[in-house]
Amino acid sequence: MDYKEILRxxxxxxxxxKGNENLGILGYTDHSEKHCAIVAKRAGMILSKFGHSEHExxxxxxxxxxxxxxxxxxxxxxxxxxxLLANSILEKLDVPLEDRVIIMSAIGNHDESTGEAVDAVSAxxxxxxxxxxxxxxxxxxDKACFDKHDRVNYAVTNATVKVxxxxxxxxxxxxxDEEICTMYEYFEIFLGRxxxxxxxxxxxxxxxKLTANGSKVL
Numbered sequence: 001m002d003y004k005e006i007l008r009x010x011x012x013x014x015x016x017x018k019g020n021e022n023l024g025i026l027g028y029t030d031h032s033e034k035h036c037a038i039v040a041k042r043a044g045m046i047l048s049k050f051g052h053s054e055h056e057x058x059x060x061x062x063x064x065x066x067x068x069x070x071x072x073x074x075x076x077x078x079x080x081x082x083x084l085l086a087n088s089i090l091e092k093l094d095v096p097l098e099d100r101v102i103i104m105s106a107i108g109n110h111d112e113s114t115g116e117a118v119d120a121v122s123a124x125x126x127x128x129x130x131x132x133x134x135x136x137x138x139x140x141x142d143k144a145c146f147d148k149h150d151r152v153n154y155a156v157t158n159a160t161v162k163v164x165x166x167x168x169x170x171x172x173x174x175x176x177d178e179e180i181c182t183m184y185e186y187f188e189i190f191l192g193r194x195x196x197x198x199x200x201x202x203x204x205x206x207x208x209k210l211t212a213n214g215s216k217v218l
Contacts, residue, residue, distance in 0.1 A: 003064060003065040011085075015069040015085060020068075026075065027149070035137065036064060036065050039128040040064030041128075045163065050163075050206065059102050060106070060121045062103055063102075067129060070085060073085075079108050086104060086107055087103075110125050112193050117200040118203075119203070120204060123204050127208070131197065133153065133159045135153065137153055155178070157176070158174070160172075168206040168207060170207070172210050194218050
């Protein structure tokens with residue numbers, strides 16, 4: 001079983017679909033299967049670059065695929081809800097308890113309002129999730145009605161994540177259209193997430209760097 005199979009699981013698909021619909025009504029950006037697939041793949045890539053075991057990579061990918069299923073219950077504390085839902089699904093799929101508890105812990109700690117990195121799997125999930133900044137995650141197509149979250153995400157015209165195992169460095173490079181969003185607005189929204197990334201990188205024995213329009217910010 002890999003993360004792609006998890007994303008084809010009927011319960012996971014339904015939870016992500018309804019949770020994403022709920023967040024759309026509340027004005028949040030896209031949290032669909034596409035987002036979870038990106039996070040799963042990136043979390044695995046990060047651990048792979050730093051020489052972690054195939055099993056840890058697998059656990060990080062599964063956690064990435066399932067990390068937002070808790071939005072079906074409520075956005076607040078969605079990490080904790082998602083951890084419990086994930087355990088139920090994975091138990092039915094005969095995933096061993098020792099693997100389930102690591103996945104649950106990662107999902108339960110991925111949101112910046114309540115959690116932080118506690119092991120390599122949770123650190124990779126945090127870094128993968130918080131660096132998925134894309135213009136096409138904005139659902140509101142009417143720029144005149146953008147709130148600051150919409151403006152901040154829409155202003156990112158390009159985002160790349162680079163991992164250097166030699167330098168022990170994870171870098172998020174952003175190109176931001178400052179006619180859409182000021183740098184002040186960007187950091188008002190994202191500073192907490194970026195500080196969470198810094199701590200997660202440190203747990204992996206690495207540094208986290210953020211550049212915006214070619215200049216180092218963090």
